[in-house]
Amino acid sequence: LLIPLAIWKSESFTENLNQESALWGFYYGMCIIMCLYHLFLFVSIKDITYLYYSAFIIGAAGFTASVMGQGHEFIWGNFPKFSRYSILVFWFFAVASFSIFSTKFLELHRLTPILNKIILGFFSLWTFFLFTIFLFPDIRLISRLLPIFAIVSFPFIIVAGIRSLQKGFKPARLYLLAFASFLLGGLIYAAKSIGWLPHNIFTNYIMQIGNIGDFLILSFALAGKWNLMKDEKEHAQKEAAAHKEALANSYARFIPQEKFSLIGKKSVTEVSLGDASEAEITVLFSDIRSFTTLSETMSPTENFEFLNALMKRTGPVIRENNGFIDKYIGDAIMAIFPDSPEDAIHAGIQMKQNLFLYNARRKVKGLPELRIGIGINTGRVIVGTIGENERMDATVISDAVNLASRIEGLTKQFETTMLISEQTLFRLPDPSKFKYRMLDQVYVKGKKEPVAIFEIFDGDPPEIFSMKCIMQRSFEHGVQSFQNGEYSDAINIFKKILNVNNDDVQAKIYLDRSVKFSKQEKILVFNGFNH
Template sequence: MSKLIEINYNNIDLIQFYEPLDDGSFVKTETGMLFPFATRKYKNRNFVFPIAIGPGQKKTYYFLTWTSGGLSLPILLWNQDSFILHNADVQHGLGIYYGVMIVMILYNLFIFFSIRDISYFYYVTYILGFLGIQLVLTGHGFQYLWPEYPSLQRNFYVFFTGICMSSALLFAKRFLNTKENIPIWLDKSMKVMVVAHAILVITPLLFPPEITVKIALLLSLPVLFMIPTASVMSFLKKFRPARYFLLAFTVLLVSGIVVVLRFINILGNTFITEYGLYLGSTMEVILLSIALADRINIMKREKSEAQAKTLEMQKILTESYARFVPKDFLANLGKESILDVKLGDQIQKDMSVLFSDIRSFTTLSEQMTPAENFNFINSYLGRMSPIIQRNHGFIDKFIGDAIMALFQKNVLDAVNAGIEMQRYLKIYNDHRNKQGYVPIQIGVGIHSGSLMLGTIGAEERLEGTVISDTVNLASRIENLTKIYGSRIAVSESTIEEVKRDGRFHFRFLDRVKVKGKKIPVSIYEVIDGDEPEEQDLKIATKDTYEKGVNAFYSNYFEEAKVHFEKVLNIFPQDKATQLYLKRLYPVTKDQSFDEH
C-alpha cells in the first residue's frame, strides 16, 4: 500500500531519509534547503517521502536532520488522496492570507503616495518584512519565488526579520508619538533596536546562517517587549490612536503565544494552533490599517480644530488691530491686512473730515478724578463711535475727548453723522443727569476736500494718519463753533452738497480768515442738530438774519443793525447775531472782521 510521510516543517537545511529494503539495507534520499527546490521528488513546500507498506508489514524508517535554526519535526502519515485534498485546502488558505497581505501593502502604499505620511511607509515595509518571514517559514517563497537559490532561503529569514522589526519599531515610534508618551529610556532603547535590526539586514553577507539566525532570534525578543509596552503606556496616557494599535499587537501576540505553546506540546495540534499565527497576523494588519485610518481622522479633526482656532485667533487679531488701525483705513490704502502695511504707504483721496470736541472739557476734567475722567471719555466715545460707523465713516483717531472721522462715500454722510451725534447727545445728557453729572455740549466741524492718507513714523513704530489742508481746516471750523455758539459748522464745499440734497436746514455764519489761511473762508451752520426750540427760532428768523448779514457785508451797517435787532427780539440767545451786533458798536469801514 502506497503512503506518504510529510514533515510539516520546511526550514531544515539537510534531511536524510533512510528507507529500509527487504535485504536489510537502506536507500538514502537527501533533500533540504541546501538543495535547489527542483531536486525534490514531490514539489511541495514541506518535505514529502513516499513509502510502501504491505498489509500487516512493519518497517522502520530513519531521518537524519541538520539545520542552522530551530528544529521541529511534526511527522504526518497520509494516503495520497487525503494528502492531495489537505494540501489543496492549505494552499487555498495560505493563498487568501497572502492576498490579504498584498492588498494591505498596495492599499497603504497608495495612501502613502497620496498623503505623504511616513507612518504608512513604515507600515508597508513592516508588512513586507512580515510577509517575507512567512514566505520563508511556509516554504512558499522557496517553492515559487527563489527555487534555484537555496542560499536565499537559508538567509532570507534574517534579512526579512531585520526589515520587519526595524520597520515595526519605526512605525510604533511614529504612530504612538513615543517621544511624548513613553519614558525617555524606552524611547531611546527602541532607537537602539532600530539600528541593531538595520545592521541585521546585512549580516547574512558577513556571517553564515548558523550565527545570523541565532542573532535574529535574540534581537527579536526585546522588540516583542518594547512595542506592547509602548502601546500600553500610550494608551494609559489617553493617547487615542493607541487603542487600535494595542488591540492589533495584542491579537498578534496572543496568536504567537498559541503557536509557541503548540510547539512545546502544551496545546494540541488543532486548526487554531496550526494556523493561529496566520489568522492573528491577518487580523493585525487589518486592525493596524484601521488604526492608521483612525489616526488620520484624528489628525484631520485636530488640524481642522487647529485651523478653526487659527482662523478665530486671526479674526480676533484682525478685530484687535482694527481697534487701532481701522479696516477702512487699510482698504483705502489697498491693503488686505495690517501685515501688508509698510512705512510710507500713501494715497491721495477726496474725503470729508469730521472733527468733534467737548465744550469746556478742561473745566469738566478739573471736577473729576483721573479714573472718573478716563471712564467719562470712554463712555462718551463709545456712544459716538457707532453713529459714525453707521453713516459709512470711520474714526481715524481719538485726540483726548476729540474725534477725527473720515467719510469717503458721500459728504452728506458726514453731515448726517454730525446731526445724529448732536441728537443723541440729548439722550446721553439725560443719562448723565440721572447719574448726577452735569450735561455736556459738543461742537462738530466738517470740511471736504483732497487729502493724503498713509503711514508715518519709523520702521519699528508706525502710525496711520491723514495729512492735508483739508484736515487742518476741518479742525479750525470745529473750533469756530465755540465762538458762534453753533453745534455744527461746515465749509462752503460741504454746504454745496447740502444745498443740492435739500434735506437739511442751514444758514451762513461768517467769512473768516482762519489760522494758516490768507484768503477768508465761508462758514455755514447746519441747524438740524440743534434743540427743537432753537431750530424753530433759527428757521423763523433765517430770512431776517441773512438780510442782516448781506447788509453787513455790503457795508450797510445801519440796515444790518435793524435786521439783527429784529432777530434778537425773537431769538435773544442767538450768539451769531450777538457777535454781529458787537461788531457794529462802534463800527468803521476799515474794521477787520477776521477770526484768528
C-alpha cells in the same frame, strides 16, 4: 519532535490542496493590497510612517513565504544562497521596520523619549544583522538568538504602547490590540507545534490569521491617527485664526481696520512703512467746550470716567453712520467718513441730539450743562504709514484735515454747535435734506481764499430749530448785507430777527459786529474775518 502525518485519498488531497492554495492566495493578496494601499498613502500624504508600515508588511509576508517554502518555490528558487538566509533576512527586515514604525506611530520622541531611544537601539541592532547576515558562515547560532532578541525587545515595544496610551495618545489602543493579535497567533502556533493544541485548519494558519488581523487593526490605527492629526491640525488652525482675529480686533481698538482699507490693506499684518493712497473723505472734529475748567473740579480718575462715559455715546453714533474714529486727542475726537459727507452730517446731528438728552439727565443730578463743537470738512487726503520700522502709525495728511479742525474751532467764536464747510455742502447728494444757513466767509490760517461756512441747526432744541427755520432767509439776507458793507440794513435785519427770536445767538453776534463796523470813521467793506 512532533511530525504531523496525514493520509489522504486522492480526491480529498486534491480538494485540500485547492483550499490551501485559495487560502494562501487570499493571504498574499491581502498583503499585496495592504502594502500598495499604504505606499499610496505615503506618496499622497508624505507621512513616512506609512512607508515603514509597508516595509513591515513586506517583511512579514516574506518571512511567511520563506518559512512555508513558497518563496523558494515561486520567487527566489534560482538564488539558493538567498533561500538559505531568506528566513533571517525577512525576519530582521520585519522587526526592524516594525521597530521604526512603532517609534513614529506612537510619537515616542515626544511622549516617551527614553523608550524611543531604546527601541531605536534595537532598530540599529536589527539593521546591523540585516546587512551583515550574509557574512555569517553558520546561521544556526544567529537563528537561536532570534527568540532571545524577541523576548528582550518586544516588552519594550508593548510598554511603549502602554505609556503612549497613558499619555493620552488614543491610537495606541489599536496598536496594542494589533500587537496582542500578533502575539496571540504566535502563542497558538507554538502550542500547536509542541502538541498542546491539535493540528487543524485554524491552528495551522493561525500565524497568517494573526498577521491579517494585525495588518487590518494597524491600518485602522493609522487611519485613526491620521484623523486625530487632521482634527488637531484643524483645531490648531481654528485657534490660530481665532488668535489672529483676536489680535486684529485688539489692533483695531487702537488703529481702526477701516483705515487699512483706505490704503488697500486687509489687516495690520499686511501694512508696511510707507504704504499710502489718496482718497476723498469727510473729516469730523469734535471737542468738549471749557473742558479744562471742568476737569479742574474732578480727580484724574473722575476725568477719565467722565470722558469714557461721553465717548461711549459718541463712538456708536460714528460707526452707525459708516464712519470710524481715527484718533482721540484729549477731550476731542477726529472721525473719518469715507463714503459720503451726508454720513458725517447725520452723525453730527445725532451727537447733538444725544448731548441734549445727556444734559437733561445731568440737570436732574444738579450737574452743569455740557457743550460740544463739531466741525466738518470734505476733501482729498493722503492716508498712509509714517514713522520707522520699529514704530509706525497710520495717519491722514491733508489741508482738508487741518481745515476741519479749524472749522471746529470756529464753533466757539460763533457759539454754535455744528459747522460745515462749503466743500462738504456742495458734495451732498441732496442738500435740501438738512436745515442750514450760511454763517460767514472766513480766512483760515494757511488758506489764501475765504471759505464759506454753514451752520447745521438740525438737532437743535425744537423751539430754537423752529424759529431758525422761520427766520432763515432773513438771517442770510442780513449776513449778505453785512458782507456788502450795508451795515445799517444789517442792523435793522438782525434787530427784527432778535425781536422774533431773542435766543438766536448768531444774530446777536452779527448785530454787535454790524454796530461796531458802522461806527468806523471810514466805512470798510467786509472781506472776511481772519481766524
